Amino acid sequence: MPRQKPLPLEFPGVHYMDEDEIAAAVRVLRAKSPFRYYGVDLQREVESFEEEFARFTGCRFALAVGSGTGALATALSALGVGPGQEVILPAYLWVSVAAAVVNQGAIPVLADIDDTFCLDPASVESRITPRTSGIILIHMSGAPGDVESIQAIARKRGLFLLEDCSQCAGGSVHGKKVGGFGDIGIFSFQMNKNMTAGEGGCLVTNDLRLYRRSEACHDLGYPRDDAGRLVFDEPEFCLWGKGCRMDELRAAILRVQLRKLPHITSAMRRSKYRIRQALQRFPGVQLRRIADPLGDTGAFLITTYRDRETASAVNRRLRSEGIVTLPQGINNIVMTEWGLHLYYNNASLVRHSSVDSAGFPWNLKENAGAVQNYSKGACPVADGLFERSILLAVPSCLSPADEDDIIAAFETALRACQ
Numbered sequence: 197m198p199r200q201k202p203l204p205l206e207f208p209g210v211h212y213m214d215e216d217e218i219a220a221a222v223r224v225l226r227a228k229s230p231f232r233y234y235g236v237d238l239q240r241e242v243e244s245f246e247e248e249f250a251r252f253t254g255c256r257f258a259l260a261v262g263s264g265t266g267a268l269a270t271a272l273s274a275l276g277v278g279p280g281q282e283v284i285l286p287a288y289l290w291v292s293v294a295a296a297v298v299n300q301g302a303i304p305v306l307a308d309i310d311d312t313f314c315l316d317p318a319s320v321e322s323r324i325t326p327r328t329s330g331i332i333l334i335h336m337s338g339a340p341g342d343v344e345s346i347q348a349i350a351r352k353r354g355l356f357l358l359e360d361c362s363q364c365a366g367g368s369v370h371g372k373k374v375g376g377f378g379d380i381g382i383f384s385f386q387m388n389k390n391m392t393a394g395e396g397g398c399l400v401t402n403d404l405r406l407y408r409r410s411e412a413c414h415d416l417g418y419p420r421d422d423a424g425r426l427v428f429d430e431p432e433f434c435l436w437g438k439g440c441r442m443d444e445l446r447a448a449i450l451r452v453q454l455r456k457l458p459h460i461t462s463a464m465r466r467s468k469y470r471i472r473q474a475l476q477r478f479p480g481v482q483l484r485r486i487a488d489p490l491g492d493t494g495a496f497l498i499t500t501y502r503d504r505e506t507a508s509a510v511n512r513r514l515r516s517e518g519i520v521t522l523p524q525g526i527n528n529i530v531m532t533e534w535g536l537h538l539y540y541n542n543a544s545l546v547r548h549s550s551v552d553s554a555g556f557p558w559n560l561k562e563n564a565g566a567v568q569n570y571s572k573g574a575c576p577v578a579d580g581l582f583e584r585s586i587l588l589a590v591p592s593c594l595s596p597a598d599e600d601d602i603i604a605a606f607e608t609a610l611r612a613c614q
C-alpha cells in the first residue's frame with residue numbers, strides 16, 4: 197500500500213522554529229535597533245552571533261553577511277581574485293560559485309567530482325596551470341568533501357582554498373568543523389539550509405588580514421571604528437564594497453538557530469543512516485562515499501545505480517510508492533533534474549555570458565587562452581553520476597514511521613527494478 201501523506205518539506209532549520217526565534221526577533225524590534233553598527237538601543241546581535249559562530253566553527257574570526265552569494269563575492273575580493281587568474285571549482289556546484297568568479301573578472305575552471313560528489317583531488321591536480329590562484333571546494337548536499345586532500349594540494353601548490361559550506365553547516369571531518377580547513381570558509385543561511393533566517397550568510401577565517409579585508413569588502417569598502425563610523429586612513433583596507441551587511445533581526449534569529457543546529461543535524465543524520473543501513477542489503481545500490489560519517493549533516497541521501505534506466509525506474513517506482521513531498525518542495529529526483537547544481541545547466545556559464553556590454557571577463561587579454569568549455573561532456577564522471585543517481589532530501593523532522601515508509605518503498609522499488 198503506497199504512502200498517502202507527502203513527506204515533510206525539506207527545509208531543515210524551519211521545522212525547529214518556535215517561540216525562541218519569535219522572542220529573538222521581538223527583542224530587536226522592541227529596541228528599535230535593526231542596524232548592526234549603531235541604533236537607539238543596540239542589542240549587538242550580529243556581533244554576538246559572530247562570536248558564537250566563530251567559536252562553533254573553531255575559527256578565530258567570523259563575519260556575518262547578507263547571503264551566501266554575498267559571502268562568496270566578499271571572500272574572492274578579500275583574496276584579491278581578478279583578471280588573469282583561474283579558480284578551480286567542482287562540476288557539482290551552485291550557480292553563485294561560478295558567478296562570484298566571473299564577476300571578479302577571473303575564469304572558472306571545472307574539475308570533476310568522484311563518488312563523494314565533491315571535488316576529486318586527482319582531477320583538481322590535473323586542472324592546475326600557472327594561472328591558477330585558488331580552489332573552491334563545495335561541501336555538497338549536506339556532507340563534507342575530501343577537504344584534507346584538497347587542503348594538502350592547495351598548500352603544496354601555493355593556492356588559496358575557499359570552502360563553500362553553504363549546504364553543510366555543522367559538518368565536520370575527523371572532529372574538525374568545515375570552514376576552518378580553508379583560508380576562508382563561507383556559509384549560507386537561506387531557507388533550504390541546515391540553519392536559517394530566510395536569508396543570510398557568514399564568512400570564517402583564521403587570518404586577521406583576510407578578515408579585515410572581508411570586513412571592508414562586505415560593507416562599503418572601509419573598516420569601521422567601535423562607534424560604527426567608517427575609517428578612511430588605513431590604506432591597506434581602503435577597498436570596494438559589496439553591500440551585503442547582516443542586520444540585527446536576522447542575526448538574533450540565527451543565534452537561536454545556531455543553538456539548535458546540533459539537534460537539527462543529528463536528527464537528519466540519524467534518519468539518513470538508518471535508511472542507508474537498510475539499503476546496504478541491496479547489491480544494486482551504491483551509496484555515496486562519505487569522508488567521515490560522524491561529520492555528515494545528513495541533509496541528503498544520494499544513491500547510485502548501474503545505469504540511467506535503472507535510476508529512473510527506481511525513482512519512478514519510489515514516487516508511485518508515495519515518496520514525494522508537497523508541491524512547494526523538491527524531493528526524490530534523478531539528479532539530472534537538479535537544475536543549477538549541474539555545471540552544464542548554468543546557461544550563462546555555458547554561453548560565456550558577459551558582465552558588461554564588451555564581453556568581460558571572457559574578452560580580457562589577461563584571460564586569453566584560459567576560457568573553458570563548460571558544456572555537458574566537460575566533466576564525464578559527474579555527467580555519469582548525475583544520470584545514474586537519485587537525490588532524496590532527508591527532512592529534519594522525519595518520524596520512525598516516515599523512515600519505515602521510505603525503507604519499504606526502496607525495498608519495493610529495488611525488487612521491481614533489479
Ligand SMILES: Cc1ncc(COP(=O)(O)O)c(C=O)c1O
Pocket residue numbers: 262263264265266289290292293334360362363384385386395396397
Ligand atoms: C553551495 C552554495 N553556495 C552558495 C549559495 C548561495 O547562498 P545564498 O542563496 O544565501 O546567496 C548556495 C545557496 O543555495 C549554495 O548551495
